[in-house]
Amino acid sequence: MRRLCENGSRLVPKLTRFAPASETLYEPAVTAAALSRLTLTNFRSYTQADLVLDGRPVFLVGPNGAGKTNLLEAVSLFMPGRGLRGSSLAEVGRRLPGEAQGRAWSVAAVVSTKGEETQLGTGVESPGASRRTVRIDGETLPPGRLADHLRQVWLTPAQDRLFLDGATDRRRFFDRLVFAAIPRHAAHAQAYERAQRERMRLLTREGAAPDAAWLDALEARLAEAGALMAEARATTLWALQSEIDGRGMRPFPQAKLSLTGEWEQMSAAGAEIADIEAKLARALAQARPRDASAGRALTGPHRGDLAVIHAEKDRPAAECSTGEQKALILNLILAQAARLARAASAPSPILLLDEVAAHLDRRRRAALFDEIEALGLQAFMTGTDAHLFDELRNRAQGFAVEGAALDPLD
Numbered sequence: 001m002r003r004l005c006e007n008g009s010r011l012v013p014k015l016t017r018f019a020p021a022s023e024t025l026y027e028p029a030v031t032a033a034a035l036s037r038l039t040l041t042n043f044r045s046y047t048q049a050d051l052v053l054d055g056r057p058v059f060l061v062g063p064n065g066a067g068k069t070n071l072l073e074a075v076s077l078f079m080p081g082r083g084l085r086g087s088s089l090a091e092v093g094r095r096l097p098g099e100a101q102g103r104a105w106s107v108a109a110v111v112s113t114k115g116e117e118t119q120l121g122t123g124v125e126s127p128g129a130s131r132r133t134v135r136i137d138g139e140t141l142p143p144g145r146l147a148d149h150l151r152q153v154w155l156t157p158a159q160d161r162l163f164l165d166g167a168t169d170r171r172r173f174f175d176r177l178v179f180a181a182i183p184r185h186a187a188h189a190q191a192y193e194r195a196q197r198e199r200m201r202l203l204t205r206e207g208a209a210p211d212a213a214w215l216d217a218l219e220a221r222l223a224e225a226g227a228l229m230a231e232a233r234a235t236t237l238w239a240l241q242s243e244i245d246g247r248g249m250r251p252f253p254q255a256k257l258s259l260t261g262e263w264e265q266m267s268a269a270g271a272e273i274a275d276i277e278a279k280l281a282r283a284l285a286q287a288r289p290r291d292a293s294a295g296r297a298l299t300g301p302h303r304g305d306l307a308v309i310h311a312e313k314d315r316p317a318a319e320c321s322t323g324e325q326k327a328l329i330l331n332l333i334l335a336q337a338a339r340l341a342r343a344a345s346a347p348s349p350i351l352l353l354d355e356v357a358a359h360l361d362r363r364r365r366a367a368l369f370d371e372i373e374a375l376g377l378q379a380f381m382t383g384t385d386a387h388l389f390d391e392l393r394n395r396a397q398g399f400a401v402e403g404a405a406l407d408p409l410d
């Protein structure tokens with residue numbers, strides 16, 4: 001434990017050392033989680049919706065604007081964070097056209113895990129609330145505790161451009177995969193970002209020279225959180241690559257993954273967390289003048305990228321077709337889901353696959369459904385045409401979505 005106290009009139013942030021990521025890989029002892037009931041109240045376009053689910057994969061079919069993604073987003077809020085659209089709490093409350101403020105909203109679910117049921121609920125009690133409330137079996141708890149009961153891996157159409165856009169989106173995508181296995185990764189990333197903002201504020205402030213002791217403290221925090229982030233990413237990448245190589249997943253192109261960031265590479269090469277932390281702290285201290293004149297931090301785990309190569313073609317993912325890129329991303333997601341599904345002491349994940357069938361040819365679509373079935377995971381999929389899910393009939397629960405109303409398909 002490292003603690004710093006008062007520094008002049010200002011309080012230096014207290015530093016509590018994080019536990020290394022590997023310790024937290026598989027925390028709680030729950031397996032094969034699936035939602036058996038889902039209730040939405042004043043959530044997006046839904047006034048009220050109630051779904052009874054039997055644990056099989058779920059597909060939602062309906063026209064544009066029907067409310068399919070809204071439902072997936074509701075499920076994604078059973079994880080800490082802002083859900084699969086990254087929306088604010090105010091945005092998701094139901095709003096009539098012209099209304100400035102959304103209503104108070106809630107989503108609730110029963111998670112069934114090997115016959116045991118847990119009630120999860122989240123929402124805001126008043127329209128302008130700045131935090132959402134999370135209840136687990138009636139007890140109000142921090143959102144982080146949701147990860148004790150459910151993990152999620154998701155794919156959205158926004159990720160179709162994953163290999164074409166900048167590194168930030170790829171890092172975020174990869175961090176979500178890391179987070180599904182190592183929930184504390186999110187706390188490390190948040191602590192890192194907060195300290196980073198504060199350090200840059202100090203370095204770029206006009207006038208008096210920055211307070212060196214405070215900078216030291218912030219950089220210590222950055223180095224500590226940054227080393228853990230790098231380690232969690234490197235560990236996850238290694239595990240994912242082993243999973244992909246081991247499974248084959250023939251209908252999906254094989255991916256060769258690497259992390260380009262200096263700190264992740266140091267961890268992948270076997271460096272101890274303490275050595276990464278020490279080196280990062282030194283690099284940050286040296287980089288002060290350079291970062292101050294650049295107006296941004298030029299070193300650290302916020303700079304790395306995820307590189308993906310289509311193994312058979314030996315081409316970077318960015319040079320592959322749209323469908324091939326989608327299949328490469330699916331390969332990563334399924335590999336992570338498979339790892340988590342096997343981990344006896346972590347909650348198994350559910351998959352949220354928005355418009356997943358759109359870019360896949362028939363063979364790959366069938367392979368995806370087979371894979372989901374083989375994993376035994378609950379997946380929520382959406383599409384505008386029922387025929388996209390023909391191969392899933394009798395193996396899944398289908399719902400027609402229209403005007404924010406849900407009807408079971410026979």
Ligand SMILES: Nc1ncnc2c1ncn2[C@@H]1O[C@H](COP(=O)(O)OP(=O)(O)OP(=O)(O)O)[C@@H](O)[C@H]1O
Nearest residue numbers: 044045064065066067068069070091092093094095
């Ligand atoms: N806060 C809100 N209150 C009320 N309606 C909302 C709110 N936010 C979004 N909507 C409405 O929800 C609808 C979009 O729903 P959703 O994104 O789930 O559609 P979808 O079925 O996924 O459509 P697509 O096939 O185009 O992806 C839109 O009509 C939008 O106006």
Ligand SMILES: [Mg+2]
Nearest residue numbers: 068069070354
């Ligand atoms: Mg949609």
